Amino acid sequence: MLPFSYHPDLELIADPTLLRVPELFFNAARLDRSIALATDDYLRLAVPRIAAITTAV
Numbered sequence: 001m002l003p004f005s006y007h008p009d010l011e012l013i014a015d016p017t018l019l020r021v022p023e024l025f026f027n028a029a030r031l032d033r034s035i036a037l038a039t040d041d042y043l044r045l046a047v048p049r050i051a052a053i054t055t056a057v
Contacts, residue, residue, distance in 0.1 A: 003037075004046050014048035 003026045005012040018024060024042050028035045 003042065012046055012048040013051050013053060014043075014046070015053045016050050017054065019043075019050070 003024070018039060022039055023036050024039055026035045026037065027033070
């Protein structure tokens, strides 16, 4: 699953628990590669709507 939306009709939603970590790691469209991105940079670039999509355990 891509961490960005490139289609204007596809809304990107991120769970607020993502804001608790300094870095996020994404699949780089290959099974043997990942990308690390600072959470602040991800929020600035992707501009997701922050909404709970998981339940707290």
